[in-house]
Amino acid sequence: MLVSVDSTTGDGESLSLAIVEAVAEREGVDVTEIEPPEYQSLYEVCDPEALDVLFSPREGETRRSPGEIKLRFCGYDVVVTSDGGVTVDGDATSEGEETDSA
Numbered sequence: 001m002l003v004s005v006d007s008t009t010g011d012g013e014s015l016s017l018a019i020v021e022a023v024a025e026r027e028g029v030d031v032t033e034i035e036p037p038e039y040q041s042l043y044e045v046c047d048p049e050a051l052d053v054l055f056s057p058r059e060g061e062t063r064r065s066p067g068e069i070k071l072r073f074c075g076y077d078v079v080v081t082s083d084g085g086v087t088v089d090g091d092a093t094s095e096g097e098e099t100d101s102a
Contacts, residue, residue, distance in 0.1 A: 015055060015080055016048030022086045023074050040074045055082045 013021075017031075020042060024031040027039075035041065042048050046069070057063055068081045075092030079085075 014048075014052050015084065015086070016042060016052055018084065018086045019051075019073060019078055019080060022078070022088045023076060026076060026088045027074070027092065034074065042073060045071050045073050051080065055080070055084070 020034050021031050023039075024034045027034070033039070051069065054069070055064060055067070064082055066082050068079055070077065070079050072078070075090070077089045079087045079089075081087075
């Protein structure tokens with residue numbers, strides 16, 4: 001999987017990679033397994049490079065204003081914050097998958 005490594009979280013990793021890692025952890029699989037056809041590509045829901053740049057420090061290492069991006073990736077609700085936080089919520093379901101309501 002190709003992800004940008006130009007902008008980083010406080011831990012030195014890209015936000016796009018942090019999203020993939022968080023979903024892999026939630027799924028209980030290695031990060032290298034989060035790729036098509038078994039899993040959705042991050043490129044299907046956002047531009048990873050644009051996401052990384054959006055929250056990257058400005059010239060002179062000045063942090064950008066606080067903010068967050070919400071997206072649906074691999075069936076999860078993902079929230080990425082400008083401070084590098086990634087939250088993965090919900091249960092993964094395939095798009096269009098119906099659930100039984102007994």
